[in-house]
Amino acid sequence: MTTPTTEDLAQGKAYTAPGITVYYDARRCLHVASCVRGLPGVFDPQARPWIRPAHAGAEAVAAVVRTCPTGALHYVLDGQETEMPDEITTITPSPDGPLMIRGNLVIDTPAGEKRDVRAALCRCGQSGNKPYCDGTHKTVGWTSGEETGQAG
Numbered sequence: 001m002t003t004p005t006t007e008d009l010a011q012g013k014a015y016t017a018p019g020i021t022v023y024y025d026a027r028r029c030l031h032v033a034s035c036v037r038g039l040p041g042v043f044d045p046q047a048r049p050w051i052r053p054a055h056a057g058a059e060a061v062a063a064v065v066r067t068c069p070t071g072a073l074h075y076v077l078d079g080q081e082t083e084m085p086d087e088i089t090t091i092t093p094s095p096d097g098p099l100m101i102r103g104n105l106v107i108d109t110p111a112g113e114k115r116d117v118r119a120a121l122c123r124c125g126q127s128g129n130k131p132y133c134d135g136t137h138k139t140v141g142w143t144s145g146e147e148t149g150q151a152g
Contacts (some may be wrong), residue, residue, distance in 0.1 A: 002115070003082070003084065003085055003104055003115070004082060004083075004085065004104075004105075004115035004116055004117055005082055005115070006076050006082040008082070008114065008115040008116065009023065009074040009076070009082055009083055009116065009117065010023050010074065010076060011023055011025045011074070012024045012025030012026065012027075012028075012072070013025075013026075015049060015051040015052070015053050016053070017052075017053035017054035017058070017061075018054065018058070018078075019057075019058030019077060019078050020053050020058035020061050020062060020075055020076070020077055020078065021053075021075065021076050021078075022051055022053050022061060022065060022073060022074070022075050023073070023074045023075065023076075024051060024072060024073055025071070025072050025073075025074075026072070027072075027129050027132070027134065028070050028071055028072040028119075028120070028129070028132050029070060029072035029073075030070050030072070030097075030098070030120055030133060030134075030135055031135075032068070032069055032070065034064070034067040034068055034069065035064055035065065035067070035068055035073060038063075038064035038067055039055075039056050039060065039061065039064045041055045041056060042055045042056050042061055042064070043064070058077055058078070059077075061075065062075045062077060062083075065083075066083070066118075068118065069100045069102075069118060069120060070098075070100075070118065070119065070120040070132075070133070071116050071117070071118040071119045071120070071132075074117075083117055084117070085102070085103050085104040085105070085117040086102045086103050086104075086117070087103075088103065089101065089102065089103025089104065089105070090102050090103060093123070093144065094120075094144075095144055096137065096142070096143045096144050097120075097123070097133065097137060097144070098120040098121055098122060098123055098132075098133035098137070099120070099121045099123055100118075100119075100120055101118070101119050101120075101121060102117065102118050103117070104117070105117065105118075105119060107119060107121075107131060108131070109130075109131055109132075110130065119132060120132060120133040121133060122134070122136075122137070123137070123142075123144065124136060124137040124140060124142035126140050126142065
């Protein structure tokens with residue numbers, strides 16, 4: 001299986017700093033905020049622009065981007081290959097929320113096959129961005145019937 005290319009992952013708005021470009025796809029963001037907690041000086045929703053990758057080292061920014069469970073954030077380090085997928089694909093259902101998947105992914109979408117390394121896939125069937133979760137499960141009151149313990 002082929003790993004995702006830079007073109008596959010470079011979706012959304014680009015934020016560039018020496019050594020790194022961070023890409024943000026707002027349609028896939030569920031506001032889990034792992035980026036904000038990880039590097040609040042780089043990822044500050046109150047600032048404009050809200051992503052300022054020059055405020056930390058490229059490797060530190062890349063490490064925090066990899067914590068984004070939805071795939072709304074990706075990065076490319078200058079002079080290096082694209083973000084590499086986890087060796088083992090994992091699927092983690094979020095109680096009352098999406099399936100969080102990580103690995104060397106091939107996702108069938110209405111726009112065609114997409115390669116990725118992280119994604120949050122809809123389980124309620126109501127997303128306006130299928131197959132990705134857009135948070136609609138909260139507004140329609142969908143529940144998975146699982147005990148809550150993780151944010152979805």
